[in-house]
Amino acid sequence: MAPPAPAEARITVERYFRLVDEGTLRPDDRVELLEGVIVSMSPQNPPHAGIVSMLTTLFVRRVGDRASVRVQLPLIMGALSVPEPDIAIVPGRDVDYLAAHPTTALLVVEVADSSVAQDRLTKAAIYARGGVPEYVLVNLRDDCIELHRSPDRAAGTFRSVRVLRRGERVQLVGFPDVEVTVDELLPPRTS
Secondary structure (H helix, E strand, O other), rough: OOOOOOOOOOOHHHHHHHHHOOOOOOOOOOOEEOOOEEEEEEOOHHHHHHHHHHHHHHHHHHHHHHHEEOOOOOOOOOOOOEEEOOOOEEEEOOHHHOOOOOOOOHHHHHHHEOHHHHHHHHHHHHHHOHHHHHOEEEEEEOOOOEEEEEEEEOOOOOEEEEEOOOOEEEEEEOOOOOOEEEHHOOOOOOO
């Protein structure tokens, strides 16, 4: 991970979207803005893509029409960050975001194998500063879930971070009636 750019060299959210409008960045470029730096996203391997697809189905079924389940779409988190989380459950309905990207989320999920460090450090800080009440890191490398709750916006950290293993259950902060198991969030075990 590169050290952060000096404040004067950082790109704002407004400039980032102007780069798209000007054609410097194409809508299909696999990049995101993190802390004022345009970062390329790794290509998705089959396990990553498969888990994102499985989790999308799971959350759409469990949350229903009580919120919008967005997959790998922009989420504006302050003046310098536009991550594209694997899954963001945001307030409202899909139609509410036809004119502008969401600036808050009830739950963010990142699926990580090669990107564990970036998702654990950089993105967790961005989501904490953005006030996201619950951030789930699906850690494929270590076959576990890292559950981040109670954001401290000023410090850019979560007050509660727990590692959950197979067999454990989680009730979602934004949807207390929705319970998921760690096994549902991880790839099925092969025999």
